[in-house]
Amino acid sequence: MARFVDLTVSAVLLAGLYATMAYGLGLIYGVLRVVNLAHGGIIMAGAYLGWTLHERAGLDPYLSIPLVVAVTFMTGVVMYRLLVRHLPRGAAGGPASLLLLFGVWLVLRNAAYLLFTGNDQTIRTEYSTRALPLFGSYVSVNRLAVLGIAVVTPVLLQYLLKRTYLGRAIRAVAQNADSCTLVGIDVGRIYTITFGIGSALAGLAGVLSATIFSFNPAFGSGELLKSFVVVVLGGLGSVLGTGVAALILAVAEVFAILVLPSYLTAAVGFVMLVLVLVFRPGGLFGQRVLG
Amino acid sequence: MTPRPPRLVGPRAVVAFAVAIGALALLPVALELSPYTHNLVTLTFLMVSGALAWNWMGGYVGQVSFGHAAMFGVGGFVAARLMMLESPVPAPLAWLVGGLAAGVFALGAHPTLRLRGPYFSIATIGLGEASRLVFTYWEGFTGGSSGVSLPIDADTKFRLYWWGLALVALVVAASFVIRRSTLGLQLLAIKSDVDAAGDVGVNATLYQDLIFALSGVVVGITGGLYASYFSFIEPNDMFGFDRSIAFVLMAVIGGVGTIFGPILGAIVFVLLRQFLLASYPQLYLGLYGLLLILIILFEPLGLSGLAFRILRRFGRGRKAAAKAAIA
Numbered sequence: 001m002a003r004f005v006d007l008t009v010s011a012v013l014l015a016g017l018y019a020t021m022a023y024g025l026g027l028i029y030g031v032l033r034v035v036n037l038a039h040g041g042i043i044m045a046g047a048y049l050g051w052t053l054h055e056r057a058g059l060d061p062y063l064s065i066p067l068v069v070a071v072t073f074m075t076g077v078v079m080y081r082l083l084v085r086h087l088p089r090g091a092a093g094g095p096a097s098l099l100l101l102f103g104v105w106l107v108l109r110n111a112a113y114l115l116f117t118g119n120d121q122t123i124r125t126e127y128s129t130r131a132l133p134l135f136g137s138y139v140s141v142n143r144l145a146v147l148g149i150a151v152v153t154p155v156l157l158q159y160l161l162k163r164t165y166l167g168r169a170i171r172a173v174a175q176n177a178d179s180c181t182l183v184g185i186d187v188g189r190i191y192t193i194t195f196g197i198g199s200a201l202a203g204l205a206g207v208l209s210a211t212i213f214s215f216n217p218a219f220g221s222g223e224l225l226k227s228f229v230v231v232v233l234g235g236l237g238s239v240l241g242t243g244v245a246a247l248i249l250a251v252a253e254v255f256a257i258l259v260l261p262s263y264l265t266a267a268v269g270f271v272m273l274v275l276v277l278v279f280r281p282g283g284l285f286g287q288r289v290l291g
Numbered sequence: 292m293t294p295r296p297p298r299l300v301g302p303r304a305v306v307a308f309a310v311a312i313g314a315l316a317l318l319p320v321a322l323e324l325s326p327y328t329h330n331l332v333t334l335t336f337l338m339v340s341g342a343l344a345w346n347w348m349g350g351y352v353g354q355v356s357f358g359h360a361a362m363f364g365v366g367g368f369v370a371a372r373l374m375m376l377e378s379p380v381p382a383p384l385a386w387l388v389g390g391l392a393a394g395v396f397a398l399g400a401h402p403t404l405r406l407r408g409p410y411f412s413i414a415t416i417g418l419g420e421a422s423r424l425v426f427t428y429w430e431g432f433t434g435g436s437s438g439v440s441l442p443i444d445a446d447t448k449f450r451l452y453w454w455g456l457a458l459v460a461l462v463v464a465a466s467f468v469i470r471r472s473t474l475g476l477q478l479l480a481i482k483s484d485v486d487a488a489g490d491v492g493v494n495a496t497l498y499q500d501l502i503f504a505l506s507g508v509v510v511g512i513t514g515g516l517y518a519s520y521f522s523f524i525e526p527n528d529m530f531g532f533d534r535s536i537a538f539v540l541m542a543v544i545g546g547v548g549t550i551f552g553p554i555l556g557a558i559v560f561v562l563l564r565q566f567l568l569a570s571y572p573q574l575y576l577g578l579y580g581l582l583l584i585l586i587i588l589f590e591p592l593g594l595s596g597l598a599f600r601i602l603r604r605f606g607r608g609r610k611a612a613a614k615a616a617i618a
Contacts, residue, residue, distance in 0.1 A: 106577060
């Protein structure tokens with residue numbers, strides 16, 4: 001029973017992280033119809049940014065979040081203006097965008113190798129090993145903090161999308177970009193900002209992961225695929241759906257330990273990805289347009 | 292009177308093809324290649340075959356697979372196991388059986404074939420990585436992370452050159468036949484619009500299965516030859532994501548959907564890799580990434596696109612360009 005509680009608690013905490021990873025990928029796909037294969041690279045970059053700020057400037061990883069978010073936002077903006085913008089329209093969702101962004105990912109990975117070598121890194125703070133008692137088991141402070149941020153993020157995102165002019169413009173562009181130009185929305189600008197926000201969310205997920213897991217320049221490929229599972233399973237634009245999907249993935253992964261050898265639990269996400277794509281390509285709650 | 296379809300391949304092309312293959316077959320004898328060059332050319336033959344086979348799916352059908360390493364690995368390990376039996380199966384038979392096993396394995400991806408565009412690509416990443424984990428875990432078959440060694444003598448390795456060349460000849464011929472036949476047109480229809488293709492009676496599911504399996508067979512055979520070439524294989528390398536990427540890169544660098552493209556791409560890939568791994572091992576991943584970005588932004592047809600442009604500039608006329616474009 002204690003084992004069951006343990007596993008459930010860690011699944012819930014993991015789900016928060018997965019959901020945070022997925023928002024950025026889902027937002028960019030929902031608005032631009034581009035699968036951002038560089039997503040994993042930005043997550044990795046976010047992790048290294050947090051690590052550098054902690055190692056070099058002694059900044060607490062949670063306090064470095066605004067800085068990391070700002071930098072990855074700008075990275076996304078530059079990526080869009082410099083590269084993604086030039087993709088042929090219509091084909092944007094096709095192989096061209098996949099290959100282009102995949103190239104960006106390779107470059108990011110290589111840059112990280114050059115800057116930080118291929119060694120595994122962790123962000124270690126004095127509270128890294130501290131844990132709180134919860135439901136008869138112990139939960140690390142870090143994981144609770146990550147879960148807290150993972151709950152706040154979608155609320156803020158929802159507020160941005162529903163209540164602000166920018167958010168309404170983003171949703172309008174997602175629905176029909178051509179009509180938006182008719183009513184005076186600068187579609188190019190909205191695309192740029194959306195790509196920035198999506199990247200910033202990936203950067204946020206990166207720092208959060210870095211407080212829990214060790215990482216190296218290849219970090220992010222598994223995260224990309226997991227984000228994709230969550231986006232597809234949860235349906236686009238549904239914040240609740242994303243949360244539920246993240247929980248399903250986390251529960252499947254965590255409880256797989258009971259039946260599978262630990263080496264194979266990593267395959268659970270991949271298998272789920274394929275099953276979800278084949279059997280529920282519209283997501284659990286049907287495909288919805290953003291918002 | 293029913294219209295006669297154009298000839299599959301012109302007589303001049305057949306002659307050129309035969310001369311090229313013949314010249315390559317005589318090359319080691321005529322020039323007394325150093326063992327280094329001999330092996331490098333052998334490796335290039337294998338990569339050319341793999342890139343062309345990937346291109347059947349990625350170029351002709353337009354389904355970009357990021358998971359071809361799975362078939363490469365299955366072919367390699369089945370062939371390896373057959374050659375390691377107490378009464379070893381002769382190498383060519385082992386390669387063939389490995390290829391067929393890979394083809395059957397590819398059919399396991401059938402449910403993902405109705406996915407389109409990015410969904411298919413991402414599903415293949417999942418399938419490829421899942422295969423890597425499962426086969427690495429299956430130590431009885433693949434030897435786990437420590438891999439298996441094949442009993443290959445120097446003579447067999449030397450002769451791999453001609454086996455590789457034979458495979459290239461076969462795959463190039465098959466690429467032409469697939470492209471120029473009715474099947475090629477049907478694949479083109481599927482690539483352009485799968486629903487419209489279905490409306491005019493093209494059985495998209497069947498043809499995609501067929502091409503994916505064929506592609507798997509060839510990539511599997513390539514895997515078997517590759518296993519013999521290195522005489523030591525390890526699942527994390529054979530099934531690795533980097534290997535899947537290599538197929539994509541070769542075809543994209545050369546020109547997706549063309550025939551000369553993947554050939555050219557594979558040659559450039561092998562040479563670049565050899566050169567970079569020797570002098571700048573820390574840069575080669577990023578360089579491929581940069582190459583990918585530049586190609587997609589400036590010349591989606593890769594090196595063959597560049598070649599067409601240069602040909603046109605020098606007034607070889609539109610005809611040559613158009614001819615090359617459908618090749």
